[in-house]
Amino acid sequence: MKILIIEDEARIAKRIERMTRDFFDKDTQILLCDSVENGLNTIEKQSIDLLLLDLNLNGENGFDVLQTVVARSFQTIIISAYTDRAITAFQYGVLDFVPKPFDANRLTQAFIRFTTPEKNNGQEIQFLAVKKARNIKLIAINDIRYIKGAGIYTELHLSSGRIELHDKSMESLEKLLPSTFERIHKSYILRWEEVDKLVVEAGGKYNMLLKNSELLPVGRSKYKEIKQKLI
Structure with missing residues (x-):
């Protein structure tokens, strides 16, 4: 440290x-x-x-x-x-x-x-900053559909379809993000407004269908919690 x-x-x-x-x-x-x-x-x-x-x-x-x-x-x-x-x-x-x-x-x-891994329940951030060459680019929180873990980086998947790389880990971002975001899998954090429905496949495999028709995996340990939230 x-x-x-x-x-x-x-x-x-x-x-x-x-x-x-x-x-x-x-x-x-x-x-x-x-x-x-x-x-x-x-x-x-x-x-x-x-x-x-x-x-x-x-x-x-x-x-x-x-x-x-x-x-x-x-x-x-x-x-x-x-x-x-x-x-x-x-x-x-x-x-x-x-x-x-x-x-x-x-x-x-x-x-x-x-x-601790708890979310920040105080003031809510309005954007995330990403490095672009030698400049800082601000990404509005409401432009983010979901965040995907990508090794030492995270991918910000945006409403426009673009992907921006962020240096902070999934765990670090989870602490900062507002309550409108939900960790649905070890590698995915989703903005809840993007949710369409939970899809259960054969063999006990779970996915989240987004409003733009994308499918994201849902962790087994998260399934019950997410199902309850959708009720």
Whole structure:
């Protein structure tokens, strides 16, 4: 586990570092940066699992970091006094927004959200960001029909028929996506509005028929839950 803290106030950075070490195991590596430039340089050179980001860094805008790295595979938790920017941060797909001043309990809640598979039941994101060459492209959540696991990537299957690759894993995306999405199989997350009906085939094989006539597999362990939801 490798965690990056981008915070310009040394006292607060050390406090966050201490609370982070108290929660995670001793093998966790924690990196500290105090500016947008140092943070972005570290992200380019290091493979991290979690980013803890302030939004005001010596007068620089932490959103400059967020907008650059939002499509990366790691999760981001904002720690900031700028609570008026929380909605925008969630729309960019951050996992949590911890307002300053904060205590150990509130930061622990954010860490628990990071370490458990539960969905984010707070603010709902409006788009996912994908990397296109050196640019970031925003994909509206409502344009996604379903998401398919593809090795270390995920495929965003869009209403237009296009497919966009995303760096975040299925598990990471499942935490971020709104309640309108349902995990129907280990390799598929479906936007529920796309559902037509559940199809049961011979041999106990289950599929979900979409409104556009596509068939997606349904996991055996998910069948009863999904059948109940369709009633």
